[in-house]
Amino acid sequence: MSFNSIISTLPYTYPFLFVDEILQIDEESCTGTYRFPNDSYFYKGHFKDNPVTPGVILTECMAQIGVVCLGSFLLNITNQENPALTENIQIALSSSQIDFFIPVYPGEQIKVVSKKEYFRFNKLKCGVEMFNSNNELVCRGTIAGMIRK
Amino acid sequence: MTDKTILEKIKAIVTPYVQRKEGLEDFDEKTDFLTDLKINSANLVDVILDVEDEFNIEIDNTSMEGMLTAGDAKRIILAKIEN
Numbered sequence: 460m461s462f463n464s465i466i467s468t469l470p471y472t473y474p475f476l477f478v479d480e481i482l483q484i485d486e487e488s489c490t491g492t493y494r495f496p497n498d499s500y501f502y503k504g505h506f507k508d509n510p511v512t513p514g515v516i517l518t519e520c521m522a523q524i525g526v527v528c529l530g531s532f533l534l535n536i537t538n539q540e541n542p543a544l545t546e547n548i549q550i551a552l553s554s555s556q557i558d559f560f561i562p563v564y565p566g567e568q569i570k571v572v573s574k575k576e577y578f579r580f581n582k583l584k585c586g587v588e589m590f591n592s593n594n595e596l597v598c599r600g601t602i603a604g605m606i607r608k
Numbered sequence: 609m610t611d612k613t614i615l616e617k618i619k620a621i622v623t624p625y626v627q628r629k630e631g632l633e634d635f636d637e638k639t640d641f642l643t644d645l646k647i648n649s650a651n652l653v654d655v656i657l658d659v660e661d662e663f664n665i666e667i668d669n670t671s672m673e674g675m676l677t678a679g680d681a682k683r684i685i686l687a688k689i690e691n
Binding site: 551553554577579582603604 | 650672
């Protein structure tokens with residue numbers, strides 16, 4: 460299983476897929492990147508004549524890379540005899556607590572680093588950080604979701 | 609540890625996750641975590657993890673699925689403590 464084959468198992472597509480590449484993934488952690496395209500639809504309204512990536516979108520990006528990609532990987536390794544099943548993963552965000560430090564502007568590439576706190580009874584809880592291309596901390600927090608095949 | 613002590617500890621553990629606070633007023637063995645207390649499934653996992661820490665036991669998937677009421681939780685905890 461290549462790192463990027465995980466992306467094809469995600470239940471998202473344009474314009475709500477916020478993962479370009481998985482750089483690293485194992486049972487405990489995951490690192491991935493995404494570049495926010497200049498023409499992303501939300502920049503038209505957030506804010507008027509002053510495009511800044513919305514915090515909810517940064518949170519979504521952290522959740523997709525940090526929790527859903529890692530969750531899909533964890534389901535795959537516990538389900539090797541029938542990996543096709545994990546193409547139908549069911550997910551739901553259950554909680555998020557994020558602190559934001561600096562803005563992300565159109566066209567910027569970010570990196571998300573996630574560390575598993577626990578994955579039990581279908582609940583995956585992770586500590587997640589996002590960095591910009593200067594390796595400055597953009598936001599940080601805890602995200603949990605229910606995930607199963 | 610008495611049944612009453614265990615139930616009191618369970619009540620203390622679930623309290624932060626309860627969405628229907630009236631459900632705590634007549635908390636007893638019949639109290640259902642999902643219907644009476646409106647705890648969601650994600651927070652039910654937190655309840656289980658807190659129960660494990662409080663009583664120094666491990667709850668497996670089968671036990672988790674059977675833990676619908678405070679009485680179920682008490683019986684599972686008692687069985688694990690005795691082992």
